[in-house]
Amino acid sequence: MALAVLVCFIINISFGSLSIPLKSIFSSLAGNEANSTWSVIVTDYRLPKAITAILVGSGLGISGLLMQTLFKNPLAGPFVLGISSGASLGVALIILGSGLFGGVLAAALVSKWSIVIAASSGSFLVLLAVLAVSSNVRDTMAILIIGLMFGSITAAVVSVLSYFSSAEQLQQYVFWGFGSLSNLSWSEVSIFFTIYGIGLVLSISSIKALNSLLLGDNYAKSLGLNLKQSRFVIIIATSLIAGTITAFAGPIAFIGLAIPHLTRQIFRTSNHKILVPAVFLMGAIVMLLCDSIAQVPGTDYTLPINAITALVGAPVVIWLLVRQRKMMF
Numbered sequence: 651m652a653l654a655v656l657v658c659f660i661i662n663i664s665f666g667s668l669s670i671p672l673k674s675i676f677s678s679l680a681g682n683e684a685n686s687t688w689s690v691i692v693t694d695y696r697l698p699k700a701i702t703a704i705l706v707g708s709g710l711g712i713s714g715l716l717m718q719t720l721f722k723n724p725l726a727g728p729f730v731l732g733i734s735s736g737a738s739l740g741v742a743l744i745i746l747g748s749g750l751f752g753g754v755l756a757a758a759l760v761s762k763w764s765i766v767i768a769a770s771s772g773s774f775l776v777l778l779a780v781l782a783v784s785s786n787v788r789d790t791m792a793i794l795i796i797g798l799m800f801g802s803i804t805a806a807v808v809s810v811l812s813y814f815s816s817a818e819q820l821q822q823y824v825f826w827g828f829g830s831l832s833n834l835s836w837s838e839v840s841i842f843f844t845i846y847g848i849g850l851v852l853s854i855s856s857i858k859a860l861n862s863l864l865l866g867d868n869y870a871k872s873l874g875l876n877l878k879q880s881r882f883v884i885i886i887a888t889s890l891i892a893g894t895i896t897a898f899a900g901p902i903a904f905i906g907l908a909i910p911h912l913t914r915q916i917f918r919t920s921n922h923k924i925l926v927p928a929v930f931l932m933g934a935i936v937m938l939l940c941d942s943i944a945q946v947p948g949t950d951y952t953l954p955i956n957a958i959t960a961l962v963g964a965p966v967v968i969w970l971l972v973r974q975r976k977m978m979f
Contacts, residue, residue: 658938707937714906728892728906732800740772773893828954829900849890
């Protein structure tokens, strides 16, 4: 699978509106390319985009795995806690609510970094609210319902903002909702990777707790597991990964829900010592392939990544489930 990630990584860098020979791509990566234009395109645009695809695919896959195990629900995904909705609300306040400030101030508010900060702040505030409420709740399913309710509240606020917004503002917000892996600079990728890395370390440290939770809360307690602490760490890990992805790449759907199921169907195991690295690699492979397809090789078009992930991935998962006739969980 690691070799497949490498192959998909090279394929992803090779595709784009400008055709660059494979030899020149390797030369650019090595810093020996004579054509400066090709070198800039590969190193400053395609390479950060491919790395972002790996981070987004693997991160959403692992977040979905954590949530499905924590809630023991095959339909749980990385955004069930309302993280995506909180990020959407933050972006909506910046884009759709910018008209309230008027003139130059509104133009200054709607920038790339302001959208990232707004999305991060929105997801973080919703997370704090969910944690505050869940600290008084023992039932894990209640946390799931609370997250969904917060999602409904934020969606309602976004709807109100949309009603009073102009067509241009709505278009900008809709385009953000499509999701995008491009236009990230190396400094932004570095920040993305740092926060993502913290969430990934927390996820890996929770492998033992995740395996214990599969056997039920009572059995996990008998093994000496601190349920409240483990649940808190898992939620924080998911929030860091999914919240950062939403802030930098937008609300990308399907991957977090489908990749864990796809991986279980292939490996036929529930052991998270195998599932966590396998989901990491599988998510990276699928996202790299979806982004390569979204480039529409040979044309100048770039399709929304959200549409490709669902159109390409959903039929594959349906086929696997029908073929196996039973969902591994």
